[in-house]
Amino acid sequence: MIKKWWQKEVIYQIYPKSFYDSNGDGVGDIKGITAKLDYLKNLGITMLWICPIYKSPMDDNGYDISDYFSLNPEFGTIKDLEALIEEGKKRDIKIILDLVINHTSDEHPWFVDAINSEDSQYKDYYIFKEGKENQPPTNWRSIFGGSAWEKLENKDEYYLHVFGKKQPDLNWENEKVRNDIYDMVNYWLDKGISGFRVDAITFIKKDQRYQSIDPDGVDELAKVTKTTRNQDGIDKFLLELKEKTFDKYDCITVGEAPGVPYDQLEDFIGKNGYFSMIFDFKYADLDVESGNEWFKRTNWDVKEFRDLMFNSQLAIQKVGWGANFLENHDQPRSISKYLKEEDVNYYSTTMLGGLYFFLRGTPFIYQGQEIGMTNFKRSSIEEFNDLSSIDQYYRSMEEGFTEKEAMEFVNLRSRDNGRTPMHWDESDNAGFTTGKPWLKTIENYKEINVKSQENKEGSILEFYKKLIDTRQNGKYSDCLIYGDIKPIEVNSDTIVAYERFYEKQKVLCLFNFSTKVQSVELKEENYELLLNNYDGNTINDFVNLRPFEALLIGK
Known part of the structure; x- marks a missing residue:
């Protein structure tokens, strides 16, 4: 790798x-x-x-x-x-x-200008739609509650906010x-x-074809994510973002x-x-x-x-x-x-x-x-x-x-x-x-x-210091950082067990998610103790995991 x-x-x-x-x-x-x-x-x-x-x-x-x-x-x-x-x-x-580039505040100068100037150059920086008889374009509910559309004062016009009403969504279709x-x-x-x-970031592309549907045409308020999240065509925006910014830096x-x-x-x-x-x-x-x-x-x-x-x-x-x-x-x-x-x-x-x-x-x-x-x-x-x-x-x-x-x-x-x-x-x-x-x-x-x-x-x-030191500076650091992971099957639904392995090293990670002592059979020998939230453990051809025990052993 x-x-x-x-x-x-x-x-x-x-x-x-x-x-x-x-x-x-x-x-x-x-x-x-x-x-x-x-x-x-x-x-x-x-x-x-x-x-x-x-x-x-x-x-x-x-x-x-x-x-x-x-x-x-x-x-x-x-x-x-x-x-x-x-x-x-x-x-x-x-x-x-x-x-934060899906939306701005409604107090951002772009948005303030967009709603206060009829010929604003920033009007197309956001998503505005006409309402119908003082009803919003759709009856989508925003993620933070209420309609996903906020009406402009003295106009039958609305702006889209997938999140809060003070967070108008940017129109990523606009190259500017x-x-x-x-x-x-x-x-x-x-x-x-x-x-x-x-x-x-998966909200930046909207399926704007559906933003003129009559409110009665949408079955559930929660459908907002169906037309504003991870939409077809988002790849264009994300690739362009990467090429024009992130790729220029080793970030x-x-x-x-x-x-x-x-x-x-x-x-x-x-x-x-x-x-x-x-x-x-x-x-x-x-x-x-x-x-x-x-x-x-x-x-x-x-x-x-x-x-x-x-x-x-x-x-x-x-x-x-x-x-x-x-x-x-x-x-x-x-x-x-x-x-x-x-x-x-x-x-x-x-x-x-x-x-x-x-x-x-x-x-x-x-x-x-x-x-x-x-x-x-x-x-x-x-x-x-x-x-x-x-x-x-x-x-x-x-x-x-x-x-x-x-x-x-x-x-x-x-x-x-x-x-x-x-x-x-x-x-x-x-x-x-x-x-x-x-x-x-x-x-x-x-x-x-x-x-x-x-x-x-x-x-x-x-203990958190030990977690970090074991991963960053221990004998098995490369294994714990770069190694692949493989789930280990155990005879318990309350034990989480997995193995990390890299080159000639392997680390077995065992976690007892219960209040009872549970045994785990080891299919190999000669493991050494790397980390334990109890005061040590005996490692033979099996280990007894005490209540909520965390155990790392390596070879």
Whole structure:
């Protein structure tokens, strides 16, 4: 295989609003990230993905950009970012930014001009359609709730927004739009960043033939993704984006690419694919029904999770490289999602960490994951910030659920779960800020925080350091980074077992997803212990895996 520099990275995702506040205004900032670089270096991180810091009215926390070339003042200045890049280089930590190019904010100068000037040159930068008798062109529902069309004032004309109403979709059919986007991408790469995580990229191509259908002609509101996601012809846009930007730099690109079937993966991450790697959400979203109805829970089991994960790994392995994750800014906390509340402890949390970390691909750690941060328990919808959560709360009640049930749904799956302030210590507001935090902290921060775990043997944080060191610097590093993966069949539906193999090395990765001791027969001998979340294990012709044990053995 041809090795790429980005395959060896360990990437840490930062939600800047909630990472660390350097000036006491209650909002995290770029200087706060710089202040914690030594912590991240000590953890073993080699790259940071920073969620949007561009100028924005923050209706969707920065994913609604009003100026691609400026930073939002609450985060700092361009000089602050340049200093972060420079200080990162001193510690061998690279920086990638979020790239949001499916839509802008409705406060972006392009859109403001488009709706206020009859002969605006930016009218065709967005997707406008005539309504019919004060009804929108279709009855599509946006992903964040309500109609996907917003009516212009004093006109029977609407603009398309697949996400929030303050996030009008760009018209990628317009070459001028595309070239302006490419200029912006190259501007940031010239600044010295190492690449991008590319947001919602499979939505940039719309089937605009269907945007003049009478509302009665669409059966379900949720059909919006059928005509706005991963459409025929998107390859033209993605190839052009790559050729005019990414190919000019030896950069990393991580696509958020929902809706891509496995038989199209080669186009996205193959030898000549659009991106270095993509996130696959098929196993991350196993706990909810498809179609963004995430308040409708599914009763998944470990076998289903294991099968979905292995299907993803094997499909990606055939053609390219994956981006492995347990958590991100759009997901609840993994230990609250994958474990029963009564089962959450050091062993189960570290087992989960090891299970995904040694999959084939580049591992991503989301801020707070390395100390075992959990979901919150809110009692009022007024305590939520996330647009999607608020929509889900009211929609679930419209569909007949009680207020109590609706609150339980959003507590379980709200995107705000991963956006609460980082727990640095046991002081007020978890050491995140000296002011009032923009989002309420979780009550358990006095027990779960960096200070209480740092340099403490037997802590979740120290185990994450071992995970990283084993992958990056251990005897079997090449095998764990570049090796292929093969699922191992076991006589249990609650054990996840796989093998990584490379040249003459192999590593057997075993994870007990249950509260019972379980035996696994070894078909070979002379394995050596590489990593264990218990204090060692006896390896003969079989191993006994204790409750929630994570075990790596190599030969």
